[in-house]
Structure formats: C-alpha cells, structure tokens
Amino acid sequence: MAENEAEADRTPDGVHVGLDDGLVKEVEIALDEDDALLVAALCEPLHPADLADLLQLVPPDQRTRIIGALGEAFDVETFSYLDDVVREDLVRALGPDGASALIKELETDDALEILADLDDEEKAAILASLPLPERTALQRGLAYPDYSAGRLMQREVVAVPDYWVVGQTIDYLRAKADLPDDFYDIYIVDPRFVPVGSVPLSNILRSRRNTPMRELRMKELHTVPATMDQEEVAFLFRQYGLVSVPVVDEEDRLLGAVTIDDAVDVMHEEAEEDFLKLGGVQETDLYQTPVRTMVQRMPWLVVNLGTAIVASLVIAQFEGAIAQIVALAVLMPIVASMGGNAGTQTLTVTVRSLAVRELTTTNAWRMLGKEFLVSLMNGAIFIAIGFFLAVFWFDDLQLAAVFGVALLINLLAAGVAGIAIPLVIDRLGLDPAVSSGVFLTTVTDVVGFFAFLGLAGYFLF
Amino acid sequence: MAENEAEADRTPDGVHVGLDDGLVKEVEIALDEDDALLVAALCEPLHPADLADLLQLVPPDQRTRIIGALGEAFDVETFSYLDDVVREDLVRALGPDGASALIKELETDDALEILADLDDEEKAAILASLPLPERTALQRGLAYPDYSAGRLMQREVVAVPDYWVVGQTIDYLRAKADLPDDFYDIYIVDPRFVPVGSVPLSNILRSRRNTPMRELRMKELHTVPATMDQEEVAFLFRQYGLVSVPVVDEEDRLLGAVTIDDAVDVMHEEAEEDFLKLGGVQETDLYQTPVRTMVQRMPWLVVNLGTAIVASLVIAQFEGAIAQIVALAVLMPIVASMGGNAGTQTLTVTVRSLAVRELTTTNAWRMLGKEFLVSLMNGAIFIAIGFFLAVFWFDDLQLAAVFGVALLINLLAAGVAGIAIPLVIDRLGLDPAVSSGVFLTTVTDVVGFFAFLGLAGYFLF
Incomplete structure (x- = not known):
C-alpha cells in the first residue's frame, strides 16, 4: 500500500491501473477476522470496476459479506462490471426486493443486462415491483432481441433541429435538466426525428455561436437499426473509429445511442467467445460451479x-x-x-x-x-x-x-x-x-x- | 449497387457497414479491363477503412494499380487502416520519395506506425528527406519503446490552467488554430504542466460560462507514463470506460494523449495475437507470402x-x-x-x-x-x-x-x-x-x- 500512497502523492487523484493483489489479500484477512469496518475502509476507495474484480476474485460466500460491510457506501454501478455468472448469483442473493431497489438505481442499459440474466418468473416479479415509467422503459428494452443494438443503447440522447446554430445548442444544453451522463456527439434530426447528421462536441466548442450546426456535421453518418446484432455494431465502431452511433427504429427515427464504452465491452466479449470456442469451451466458466x-x-x-x-x-x-x-x-x-x-x-x-x-x-x-x-x-x-x-x-x-x-x-x-x-x-x-x-x-x-x-x-x- | 443507392436515399449521407463483396468484384472486373476511370469511380466514395479492406482483398499486384487509378483522390489515411504486411509492401512500392510525401501528410501517430515497420536504412532515408520540425517530432516518437503509450499518443492536446472558467476555455478553443482533429477531454494542468484533472467536453457544454473548470473535472484522473506498454493502456481504457488518457513524462508533465480509437486498435491486435498463439501461429500471416x-x-x-x-x-x-x-x-x-x-x-x-x-x-x-x-x-x-x-x-x-x-x-x-x-x-x-x-x-x-x-x-x- 505504501507504493499506492506514493503514487497518490504524485497526482492529486492518484494513479490506478487495475486492482492491487495485496489489497485483495488484506480484504480476505479482514473478512477472516470478521472486521467489517476494515473491509469497508479498504473497499470504499475502489473504482466500481476494481470492486467488481475484487468480488470476483474472492470465494462466492465472501462476496455478499463485502457488499454487506460496505452498506450504503456500495456503488450499485459495480454490478454492471461483473461477469454474468457472478452477477446472477449476487442478484439472486439480494432477493426480489433488493433486486428491484438495485434496478431502480441503475441506468436503463445496465438494468436491462441484469434483467436479461434472470428467469421469466424473476423478471416478472421485479418488473411488477417497479413504478410505471421505469417498468415501461425496461419492457420496451426487453422487447428488442438479445444482443441487439436496442439492448445496448441508452435512451437519453441530445438531438437538435438542423436549422439551429451553435449558440442555440449551447444554451439548450445549459438549460436541459436530463442530459445523458456521457455523450460525445450531438445528432441533427429532421422534423420527423430522423437523424441526418452527427456533430462531435469538439466541433461545437471550436466554432463561433452563429455557426449553423449543419456545417459542423461529420461527412458521414452511420446509423444502426435497433435490431442490429451487437457484433455488427461493434464492427462499425472499430471500422470507422466512432465514439457513438445513433440507433433508429424501422422508420429511421432516432431511438437512442450506443456509446463507445458499450461497444468496447461487446468487442471484449466477442473476442473472448472466439478464443474460448477455439479451445472447445462454450462460455467463460471460471466462475461457474x-x-x-x-x-x-x-x-x-x-x-x-x-x-x-x-x-x-x-x-x-x-x-x-x-x-x-x-x-x-x-x-x-x-x-x-x-x-x-x-x-x-x-x-x-x-x-x-x-x-x-x-x-x-x-x-x-x-x-x-x-x-x-x-x-x-x-x-x-x-x-x-x-x-x-x-x-x-x-x-x-x-x-x-x-x-x-x-x-x-x-x-x-x-x-x-x-x-x-x-x-x-x-x-x-x-x-x-x-x-x-x-x-x-x-x-x-x-x-x-x-x-x-x-x-x-x-x-x- | 442498387441496394446501396436505396440506402443512400434513406439518409443523406448513406449507411455503410463495411465493404460490399459485389463492389470488390466490380473493381476486379474493371482492373481486368484496364478501365482506370471506372476503378477510380468505384473506389472514390469509399471510407478509407473500407478502401484499406478492398486493397487487402485483391491480389498484391492490383493494389498499386488501384492507388494509381485514384491518383490525387487517394486518401493517405487509408494507410493507417492497412495490415502491417500489406502496408509495408505498399510503402516499399512507393519508393523513398513517395514514402516521404506520404509521411508528411499523415498525423504523427500514423506516420510513426509506418516508419516503425521499415528497416533502419529506409527509416533514415525518409527522415532525412523531411523538413526539420516533422523530422524532430518523428524522431522523438521513435525514441519511445515499440508498443508504448508514447508511440500511440497524439502530441496535440488541449490543456488549460486550473483557475480558468468555462467561458475562458470556450473562447480559447474558438481562437486556437492548431486544435487536434478529435478530442473528447480537456486536461487541467498545474503551472509545471502536470495534469491534475480531466474535463469531458459534455461537462463544459452543459455548464454556464462562469463555472470554474476545476469543478467540472472527473472524480478520478488516470494518467499513463509514455513508456507504459500499450496493452496496459488498453486495459485502462476498458477497465474504466475511458475515451482519452493523458500521457506524461518521467516528471509527470503532459506530453500528449491516447484516444479511444487507438486503444480499440490495440485491443483488437492483442485479441488477435492471443487467438493466433492458441492455435500455434505467431502472427497474422494472411497477407504474407x-x-x-x-x-x-x-x-x-x-x-x-x-x-x-x-x-x-x-x-x-x-x-x-x-x-x-x-x-x-x-x-x-x-x-x-x-x-x-x-x-x-x-x-x-x-x-x-x-x-x-x-x-x-x-x-x-x-x-x-x-x-x-x-x-x-x-x-x-x-x-x-x-x-x-x-x-x-x-x-x-x-x-x-x-x-x-x-x-x-x-x-x-x-x-x-x-x-x-x-x-x-x-x-x-x-x-x-x-x-x-x-x-x-x-x-x-x-x-x-x-x-x-x-x-x-x-x-x-
């Protein structure tokens, strides 16, 4: 840990590259000694992705104990970084009430991923316990085929009409309350809400307020139908170096967007699948019984x-x-x-x-x-x-x-x-x-x- | 092609998912008939990534003929999408003069990739023919180890002092001439040019002009030393869902940035390497003799x-x-x-x-x-x-x-x-x-x- 502290001294927010093996051992010792406070103190500073790795590295029975020790400090986003098998087990361990509380806190695409793992019965029970708007959004998402762009996308996007100028767009963004957490492109839509162009945020920032948005759009627009297989979507990102892509319905109207982080996850999964198949293994079974x-x-x-x-x-x-x-x-x-x-x-x-x-x-x-x-x-x-x-x-x-x-x-x-x-x-x-x-x-x-x-x-x- | 035209009708800029097999055949027929005009007409609308795929799919001797047919219309960016083996052959075919002309037109990271493929002698000849600023930049890049963050990064970044507010930053971006083509984050640096925070562009666009930049920075800053192995860099991107990461020297000063498109290329290469090794193959040899x-x-x-x-x-x-x-x-x-x-x-x-x-x-x-x-x-x-x-x-x-x-x-x-x-x-x-x-x-x-x-x-x- 001394090394980590030295790193943290160098830059105010610390340098992290993955999880520290020593830390995992410290957590295991704290669990053995039943010292929940120490467990919480060790795990709280972790990025959700690293906490997910930690949960996967320890034996199954210790996973719920770590989450328990963290209590309110447990970041639900951790769930979106877990391996399917581990996540499914943990969601089951939470029980129906815990699971619905979890689903309510997550973004649509992460919530969908968790729901998709469960049996129809469990799915129905959780959906029934949710307020109508969340339930409808999730049911609409579940209606898209497994592994489709519709499942991957986030519904929150920024779209502006093509006669707008940069100033109007910036004012709109400053006023809008429910912006997506991360977005990299703004889509230009026609009156039917069909995307006709994509403008990288960097193009907006480098242009004067009176520049028309349509002048800033990229030469090419790549849109994907909601039913497109996620492997195709990932191919599109890699082939053309995209950071986001608008998802459209059968009438080409904008439904949402897939962002690069989701595409990277898909690339990772597909690469893993191909690798395992070559060795005669059907899916990752590291965490299976x-x-x-x-x-x-x-x-x-x-x-x-x-x-x-x-x-x-x-x-x-x-x-x-x-x-x-x-x-x-x-x-x-x-x-x-x-x-x-x-x-x-x-x-x-x-x-x-x-x-x-x-x-x-x-x-x-x-x-x-x-x-x-x-x-x-x-x-x-x-x-x-x-x-x-x-x-x-x-x-x-x-x-x-x-x-x-x-x-x-x-x-x-x-x-x-x-x-x-x-x-x-x-x-x-x-x-x-x-x-x-x-x-x-x-x-x-x-x-x-x-x-x-x-x-x-x-x-x- | 009728299908492609129908697609193009739907959205102004067309929908492309990779290269069309039919098009490849048309190009091959046009080459057989020695119809350079038709070859150029067929290839010109292609995205550089798709043109690169096309060049790889045809026999080696047809590659230079296609580039020749395109003449001025050939987009040099195509080179950055080619497989190492094919690229090396084509650069050799261009001769030293053609190669230096090519290198001059490319961005530093792409130029570095091409130079790295060549022998020391060829490298020296090309470097000698370049104007001093380009030569120095490339020599500095080549000084970093192969497959390091220093090789991957682009030198052009946007960095602002931490006492700036949003309005100042936007005005600066509008005035600055040599901005990078693509950027997703602005780095906050201290007086020694050490990055102390990273601000996503979306955070700037949603905030009022008087908001201090330091309030908009991400909770965590991940920086990578220029000597870090590219596999580690790619891991960082995937683990924490990053879109860009600042690269620093031994004294933690900002040198440049690696962006997600480069990280995706690395992930792709590493996945390929692992897959091939499992089957007892050392590297992609599809295009080897x-x-x-x-x-x-x-x-x-x-x-x-x-x-x-x-x-x-x-x-x-x-x-x-x-x-x-x-x-x-x-x-x-x-x-x-x-x-x-x-x-x-x-x-x-x-x-x-x-x-x-x-x-x-x-x-x-x-x-x-x-x-x-x-x-x-x-x-x-x-x-x-x-x-x-x-x-x-x-x-x-x-x-x-x-x-x-x-x-x-x-x-x-x-x-x-x-x-x-x-x-x-x-x-x-x-x-x-x-x-x-x-x-x-x-x-x-x-x-x-x-x-x-x-x-x-x-x-x-």
Missing part, C-alpha cells in the same frame, strides 16, 4: 470421443500389419499429430480472418491456393526429416520412406482441410469457430492413420 | 515433432505388449486424444483468465481445486463410457477396465496440467499463450500412453 463447468464442457468431449473412435476404427483395419511390424504403432501417432498441428495453424488463421471479414468469397480461392503451397513446402521438409528419423530409429529404409510419404500426404490434407472446413461451415451460415476443430482433427487422424498404415500394408508386405 | 508463412509456422511444427517423438518413445517401451495385444494400438490414441482435448479446455480458460487478469495469486489455488474436481467428474463418466466401449468392441473385461482407468488418470492429469502449466509459465514472466499448449499435449500424450500401456503390461500379462 464445478458441476455446471463439467456439464458445459462434456458435449465437446463426447464429440471428441466419437472422432477418436473413428480414427481407431481406421487403425483396427490394419491390426494384422501392426502385429507384424510394431514400429507402425510407434510411429503412427506422429503422423496424426503433425497433421493435426499444421491443420490447426491454418484453421486458426482462417477462423480469425473470417471473423474479422478479411477472408471473403473474393479471396478465398487465392488463400486456399496459398495454404496448399505452404503445406507442400512443409511436406517437402518433413518428408526428409521423417525419413531420416525413421531410418535412424528403426534402420528400415522402406518403413522410413512410407513414414515420410505419409507425413507429406497428411500435411497436404491438413492444409487444405484447415482452410476448406471453416469456409464451408461459414458458407452454411454456421459459426466456424465452434465445430471446425472437430472436423479437422477427424480428417487429419483418419488421413494420417490411413495413409501410413495403408502404405505400409501395401509396400511392406 | 507462402514462403514467409511457412518459415513463421515451421518452429511450432518442429517443436511438435519433438513432443510427438517423446510420446512415441513411451509407446516404444511397450512394443512387446502391443505385438501380443494389437487392441492396445487401436485404443491408445483415444486415451491420448481425450486427455489432450480436456486439457485444452482447461488451458484455454486459464490462459484467457490470466490475460484479462481474472486469475491471480489470490484465487489460483481455489481454481486449481475446481479444475481437479471437474476432471474427477469427467473421469468418473468416461471410465464408465470407456469400459463399456472396450467391452463391446473387444469383448475383454480386463482390457476394458485398464482402458477406463487409463482414461480417468489421463483426464485428471489433463485438468491439473491445463491450469498448472500456464500458471507456472506466467509466474516465470513468460507468455502462457505461446508455449502452454506444447507442454500440455506432451503431458497428456506421455501420461495417456504410459498409463494405458503400463497398466496393460502389468495386468494383462
């Missing part, structure tokens, strides 16, 4: 068992050959494993390129050709390495030749399958990140075992 | 060959057993593969949790215990499945029992290794995303083959 973690991971393992059995069936066809030359059993996992790894490399690049839209129908054939070339070069190298390895190990030229050729064949199959499988899955409208891996290893195992044992059966007997 | 792609992917394959050989050496110890019961050769890949997949699931969650700092010394032991429990439950299920599978297939109770127990042992080893390996690598200060996978599959292969063949050797003979 062991039983639920097991249940969620099981389907992938069962599918993998199936593909492993398919590969073993290929081996079973060549039992006779293996019984005579046991070296085949020793070398065959190498052929399969090399194919699997080379294929995974290609697959990884392909899945990522599809996700960020850098691989499309336009360049797919060219990239397939490239991967084939890469595999051919890899194959040429490993046919040599494999040959010498096998000669050195088993002192059998024919076996070594068969091993090298099998490696080449499997590397070629791996390269082509690594790009073709995700492309086909993507074309079918499915998510290539989820299932490509299973198909790929099935291909590389089956081709690997079949090529090696088949060639051995043909040439060595 | 086949030879360079092969060279970059080769080390991983060689390492994998090494680990595969280690696993095969284990098998070789049991050649006698396999020669007598060939079913062992048929079943052994299943044991290894199940361990590999279960371990990869755990590894993926662990690597991700470490990257986003949700797994720390504080909760590591608890999470290790959880993964052990999950593996135990998985093992209990697969010992049963494995037993019945082997009985059904080979009609041998003893073999089936050995197979089931080996599955259980390997799943336990996989679960523990999946979390312990990346934790240890992380503790050693290395990147767990890169090397964990190799160690993990070595463990699951060796344990899998050894447990299955070893138990078989002990109990079946």
